[in-house]
Amino acid sequence: MDAAVSVSRVAKTFDTRASVRALEQVDFTVSRGEFVSILGPSGCGKSTLLRMVAGLIQPDAGGDVRVLGHSQTQMSDDVGVVFQTHNMLPWETVEANIRLAAEVRKMPKKEIDERVEALLPILKLEKFRHHHPHELSGGMRQRAALGQMLVMRPQVLLLDEPFGALDALTRDQLNVELLRLWQEMRQTVILITHSISEAVFLSDRVLVMSERPGRIVEDIRIDLPRPRDPRATKEAAAFGHYVVQLGQLMGVD
Numbered sequence: 718m719d720a721a722v723s724v725s726r727v728a729k730t731f732d733t734r735a736s737v738r739a740l741e742q743v744d745f746t747v748s749r750g751e752f753v754s755i756l757g758p759s760g761c762g763k764s765t766l767l768r769m770v771a772g773l774i775q776p777d778a779g780g781d782v783r784v785l786g787h788s789q790t791q792m793s794d795d796v797g798v799v800f801q802t803h804n805m806l807p808w809e810t811v812e813a814n815i816r817l818a819a820e821v822r823k824m825p826k827k828e829i830d831e832r833v834e835a836l837l838p839i840l841k842l843e844k845f846r847h848h849h850p851h852e853l854s855g856g857m858r859q860r861a862a863l864g865q866m867l868v869m870r871p872q873v874l875l876l877d878e879p880f881g882a883l884d885a886l887t888r889d890q891l892n893v894e895l896l897r898l899w900q901e902m903r904q905t906v907i908l909i910t911h912s913i914s915e916a917v918f919l920s921d922r923v924l925v926m927s928e929r930p931g932r933i934v935e936d937i938r939i940d941l942p943r944p945r946d947p948r949a950t951k952e953a954a955a956f957g958h959y960v961v962q963l964g965q966l967m968g969v970d
């Protein structure tokens with residue numbers, strides 16, 4: 718199998734004021750181009766795991782995280798991360814914020830111009846390119862945050878509840894847009910979410926984590942046809958079955 722992300726024997730204990738065992742014996746792989754969601758109870762270590770795949774923190778001794786064949790000991794441009802709250806500079810415009818990562822890496826101006834011009838319509842932000850972050854709606858801000866990541870054209874996208882703070886309708890709309898984007902570009906995606914229906918709608922596989930210390934306790938393949946039309950997919954009997962199955966695993970039935 719052509720793994721984009723491979724996590725082996727990963728554990729993590731934070732030795733701060735009190736020692737916290739966040740993760741224990743986590744093993745999974747994600748194939749190139751696969752869309753995988755991670756569901757799990759609050760505090761079970763999902764963000765910790767994602768930060769490890771991003772190279773932001775390291776697992777305890779004995780664990781290994783590989784991304785595109787390399788040990789993930791630091792952040793790389795192959796991997797893009799979007800968190801629940803955006804990281805935009807408030808005094809810069811949307812366009813300037815999207816350009817930022819590429820400019821910091823001294824990408825040629827022409828190349829940045831081309832990438833940004835291609836991204837703005839995809840993100841539906843053309844009319845807001847000269848606005849500042851505080852002048853945008855929550856959904857637009859998260860779309861701009863996606864743009865900040867996508868400008869580097871990473872092969873692996875790590876999304877930590879990127880739409881978690883938004884209202885349900887905006888969230889559904891952005892999920893449809895995310896799916897459309899992924900269907901065109903086919904990057905590898907790992908998404909953390911608390912929404913079972915979001916996980917089923919978007920994913921090829923859903924990993925379910927236990928209470929802390931988090932382990933992967935289930936790996937469910939979502940065998941729904943693609944491309945996924947939102948209405949037809951959510952009305953399909955199989956969609957409902959997956960939602961019920963995952964609800965039972967999560968103890969929310």
Ligand SMILES: Nc1ncnc2c1ncn2[C@@H]1O[C@H](COP(=O)(O)OP(=O)(O)OP(=O)(O)O)[C@@H](O)[C@H]1O
Binds near residue numbers: 731737757761764
């Ligand atoms: N830098 C850190 N220092 C100390 N403890 C930490 C640190 N980061 C996370 N933890 C602890 O590790 C555990 C897992 O946290 P994490 O944020 O990964 O969980 P989560 O599953 O993403 O939670 P949620 O779903 O509520 O966002 C928690 O008990 C948290 O307090």
